[in-house]
Amino acid sequence: MHTTHIPVTRSLFDDDCYTYEKKLRESFEAWVRSRKGNRSGDRSQRELREESMVVYREMWDAFTAFCAQRQLGLQDILPEDLDSFLMSRGTGHDSTRPLVRTKGDELSLRYARRYLFLIDRITCLQARVAGIEANRAAQKLLERPEYRYANAEDKNPIPEYLTTAQVKRLIAHVTQIYDNADGGAPISWKEARNRSAVAMMLGAGLSPGDVRAVDVSGIVVDGGRKAGLPWKIHVPGNGNSPPRDTPIAEWAGRQLAFWLSVRGQQKIQGDRLFPSSSSGTAWSHTGCFESCKAVLQAAGLGDATGGLFMLRHSFALRQLSKGKTEVEVARYLGLTDVNSMRRYRGILVSPADVV
The missing domain is CATH 1.10.150 (DNA polymerase; domain 1)
Incomplete structure (x- = not known):
């Protein structure tokens, strides 16, 4: 020894x-x-x-x-x-x-x-x-x-992803604005941030790094199916992937709108969509990881082994199941090599309108 x-x-x-x-x-x-x-x-x-x-x-x-x-x-x-x-x-x-x-x-x-x-x-x-x-x-x-x-x-193993039942359970949790379903105290602004960040990973395919990088100015509201509801977000390039526009699922758009209202009420400064503090400081890699993992655990997904990236994989799989091409989904994810989509071939999941 x-x-x-x-x-x-x-x-x-x-x-x-x-x-x-x-x-x-x-x-x-x-x-x-x-x-x-x-x-x-x-x-x-x-x-x-x-x-x-x-x-x-x-x-x-x-x-x-x-x-x-x-x-x-x-x-x-x-x-x-x-x-x-x-x-x-x-x-x-x-x-x-x-x-x-x-x-x-x-x-x-x-x-x-x-x-x-x-x-x-x-x-x-x-x-x-x-x-x-x-x-x-x-x-x-x-x-x-x-x-x-x-x-x-x-x-390179088959990516971990959420089942339709797990997706629905997670959505039910992140869209609650109270501490429990019986109408407890309203959640804190940081908990609203954490749940909304997870919503963007699952409902828009953002990576943890994307979540920490996006700005409020990147949210697109005009031109969507529902007036006043965010339906697309601009994600800046990061050296490995180009800047891109990524669609937002309707439920995630509602959650994002809720977060924006909380953000305004708290008078959070700066342009970062998901800052670490009310002064607008950047959310650290570790801080984002730990906070978002806590959301999964609170939703009853603590035993899931895929980490935060299983949310992104779940988004990709359901987009493919709904008929989007590999080229389209790769663009949503910011992948420059469409061959990266090979990992999803052979995995069949329900289209699940919720994602």
């Missing part, structure tokens, strides 16, 4: 002026700066989008806390340390213990692979600047089959 050890080598920032935490944070910021202005065709080298930077910084913060507690610099890390870290995040490969779900992204081997790539890139940059040989701990783990082939086509 691997035990905590005292580092015996010195990293780039190893001096008495910095704590381990400060050194690790500076390593991350140096990596971000190294990519600034880079328009390389290699996605792993080009400048980071703000959305990606926020996610990577949250990931790195967790890794920083782990290393600082053990007084580990990047040059000191062993493969066993990374195994321990991934296991603590619920991403490790250990058949003897269940995965532990913690704050952050969906926990999977693919997410673990993403973590290892991040650690490896920052470690290599630090070593290159210092003129020393890079620590290969992360690379060694990436050579393991479970991580090396985590993105392989045969590792």
